Amino acid sequence: MQPGVFDQLLQYFQDGGFVMPPLVVATLILWFALGWRLMTLQRGSTATLRELVKAYAKGEREGARGIVDRAAMRGVALAKLDLDDLRGYLDDAFGDLELDMKQFNVLVKAIVAVAPLTGLLGTVTGMIETFDSLASMSLFSQSGGIAGGISVALVSTQMGLAVAIPGLVVGRILDRKQERLASELEELKEVLCSNKNQEPRTKNLVDRSTRSQQPSEVTTP
Secondary structure (H helix, E strand, O other): OOOOHHHHHHHHHHHOHHHHHHHHHHHHHHHHHHHHHHHHOOOOOOOOHHHHHHHHHHOOOOOOOOHHHHHHHHHHHHHOOOOOOHHHHHHHHOHHHHHHHHOOHHHHHHHHHHHHHHHHHHHHHHHHHHHHHHHOOOHHHOOOHHHHHHHHHOHHHHHHHHHHHHHHHHHHHHHHHHHHHHHHHHHHHHHHHHHHHHHHHHHHHHHHHHHHHOOOOOOOO
16 A cells, blocks of 8 residues: 555655754745745835825825835825925835835745755764664664665755755845835935925926016106
8 A cells, every 4th residue: 555645744754854843844934934025025006106106295096005105105295294304204214114125034044044954964964873873784684775774864955955945046036026125215215305305496496487477667767
């Protein structure tokens, strides 16, 4: 009778030795962290930054679905207050958004880096046990002999690489997404600050135009 899938997984887990439980736990934590980052690193609207600023300024949009949307909504609200140091207030307002984008980033990189080393530790330990058995000639009495002992010892390294490689690929993709969002937040700050600087100029031009259109007083002798 062929063993079931559960039995095969259980045997694989047992063959890996003492490093398998930490690797399984690390796998669960890793993919939870990656899923969290995937849900957090959402831009929101597909509109350009200037379109977002214009829509929130006119009250055409309500609520926010992503990082950039939330930043634009907060930035427009601050810009309406006519603050002197608008850039500083924007840095403070966007601070928690930048922290959200970085959440679990270090954890993901740590697990990706440590998982292969943990698997290697299991392999080295298994190899030591294999050669100890070889020295006492007890391994020849077991099924598989030296090849079987080495095969079992390599299971932990295989598990470590299986944890690290997908995590490395997905983590790098999310890192690139985080970099793009961070760049957009910086660009959004520039847009809001430039709009604030243009408002006094526009007002001055309007005032000059109004004064030039007023009829000059004619003094009679």
